[in-house]
Amino acid sequence: MLFNKSQNKQLKQINQIRFSPPQILSIGFLIMIVVGSLLLMLPISLKPGKSISFLNALFEATSAVCVTGLVVTDTGTTFTVFGQTVLLLLIQVGGLGFMTFGILVAMLLGKKISLSNRLMAQSAMNQFNLSGIVKLVKLVLVMTLVIEGAGALLLTITWAREMPLGWAIYYGIFHSISSFNNAGFDIMGDYASMTAYVGSWPVNLVLSFLYILGGLGFTVILEVVQKIGKWRWSLHTRIVMGATLLLNLVASVLFFLLERHNPLTLGSLPLGDQILASYFQGTVPRTAGFNTVDLTQLNSDSVLLMMGLMFIGGSSGSTAGGIKITTFFLLLLVVWTFIKQREDVTILRKRIPKDLVFRALAISMIGIGLVFTGSFLLEVTEKGLPLMNLAFEAVSAFGTVGLTLGVTPNLSEWGKIIIMLLMFVGRLGPLTIALALTHSKHDSKLKYPEEKILIG
Template identity: 40%
Template sequence: MRFSLPGPTTKSSAPSPANLRRRPAQLVTLGFLGAIALGTFLLSLPMSSTGRRATLIEALFTTTSAVCVTGLAVVDTETFWTPFGQVVILVLIQVGGFGVMTVASLLGLLLSRRLGLHTRLLAAESAHTVGLGDVRQVLLGALRFTIVAEVLVATVLTVRMMVAYDAGLGHAVWSGVFHSVSAFNNAGFSIYSDNLVRFVADPWVCLPICAAIIVGGIGFPVLLELWRLYRSGRGHWFQPRRWSIHTRLTLLTTAVLLAAGTLVFLLAEWSNPKTFGPLDVPGKLLAAFTQGVMPRTAGFNSIPTGELNNGTWFFSDILMFIGAGSAGTAGGIKVGTFAVLAFVIWSELRGDPDVTVFDRRITRTTQRQALTVALIGVAAVVLPTFVMTVTTTTFSLDAILYEVISAFSTTGLSTGITATLPQWHQLILVALMFLGRLGPITLGTSLAMRERQRLFRQPESAMIIG
């Protein structure tokens, strides 16, 4: 069954198929641009900043970073912004994170309703996600889960601040709420100048924040599917064979990348006197896990990122570019895209005619879409890096590449050079944050919605590869 927009059915007023295809991406883009414009105006007000009024670039950069749940900053969040300005940033983070999660899910719903019955049944059989649900269920489900997760983490952080750090009730609650919302939405903003460095060895702060980051980054379709299986009362929610291919791929790839990130950080930074060196063994393990989570586009840092080894920077680049789950609050090309491409390579190396994942064959359309998203992501990183590198001699290539990938993947980790970049370089990062936030969602959906049937095929031809 196809859905249609309400309204007159006369030929002159009926929207064309091309307009229907373009409209969702246009509405999403305009919505986020409107939020950025409003946030820029509010942060430009004298009441938003201390000492001096924020410049247009500072307000625009901070707003874009908040709405796109990135975390990069050109001014200190703790000292530059007033409580009013911090509240504005928090609201923008919440709007941006919840908006991305629900928009991605609803675009999937829109896509599923454009498909024919046969294709929808196949999709339902292989990926029990929100595609065949209803709008009200998606919105209410995402809202409820967001509230519950953020309240739980905020409560733990508030109690910890009062008990271990002698914080007053007001400051403890504000710190707990701000970091909970920022973590669940994978934003990486902190009200402390050193981010989470002061809490590097405190598991009661780092672990709840990591948990919020992981859950928020998994994606609402996966969370909804697990919740439905749990509600069924049959114990299927912890049986992987009962999960859809999307859920299994997302959770498996997430676990592998988290383990790899923890191990690499632990080994590479174990004796670094500026990062893990001064910590005891439990502190190093906690710091390694925390930093292994953060490049999944979270943006917090419990150690000085600028003091990491170059090899650790490069590995962080890889983790940031991959990102986390689809229809979640994280960025990157998504773990699903990465996993599909990995299985494509594995199947090609083995000479298999089909790409098979968990006894299911991945369609060629999905393979092409994954390749397209990944290569466009590579281009979106390479071109700005080249431009920024050839137009400045102040910063090294690895530092610029780190900032560019962090912006595109909406991670927010920084080597510390963002605030000192030329303003037009900062504007490049603004564009990258916006592109990285909406690009993979709208691109993936538009590619699927543009699929069409052809009544003929051209003759095949082979090329020499390699």
């Protein structure tokens, strides 16, 4: 076929198009969601007498890939083992990132990892340095198998006492992967989550151990393991570990104080179960979407507490969502620096670069804007539902947590689309989406005159 000069020029321009890592990550996640939706609609994925529309299948797949846990149809009673396995694979790939698995497949096939693949893996895993990224991917995969395997074994031993061994193994594997990836999917049936195990120490401790580890981030876990006994952690690891411990402790105590007299949640439980449930519900909002008490019966102050925890989220480079705990901590440092009238943001004799301060501010403002916009749109589309419940749903979707006050199954078509968009942005990160939609950065050599404005 012959092409004229104009057509040849257009072809050359098309061949020169290069996608940035954020764009490739966004496209990759979209492809996984669409493929997962089609698989969930297959007859082999659904139990007899069950059916699912494309929109609902798209919602389920989005929730799985974005490791959220919000569902419009009950996972345990709607999907067969095949359908649940599809969801589990989407959770695993979505939690670790498709680039991680892409590098794994390339290594298994003996192919060389290209520079572009390394750059995309670096972006997906939120790393500063490109060196050692393939080694990090290997360590992450091994660590994931070890942690999920240990969790599955402990859950299997617990559930083998009340169900056949084969099902106990399956339940153990499913909930271990779901918990470590902070997905919050369960197959207990009837939207019950873990309410039947509110007093089970083994189930509560194993699940919380898994989702807390997943929320810490692979970089933090590897550094802690590699430096056992040395206590010479990087600033990032020290902030994540310290802030996580403090936030979990404060949240658990507050939940206990706010709900201990509520007969519909903690009030009717023995003291030991109250403490266990408070610990579980105090730590779970920043990461996974499990619950051991009926969230629809919570006091309004407890709901606000959980919304704040969901918005903060877990650690950068983890399977958790939200603005991330390091972002929140950095914002507090900025406020403290301004109050003390200091020029540099410092912590533990280290100075934080100003570009990270701007990044934290951008992530937080975009997150606030998204949650507000999502809540506003849900208030418009979901007439008859309380605003508090809708705002809770929006924060849960953005934070990829998966907790709900009973709103998700009753969402309209537009409501489902809004929640899907929030889950997608929350999983990839608001800044990643913003960068994917913009051109490459460039520094302008033009400097404009400075002028002050009144603020505060």
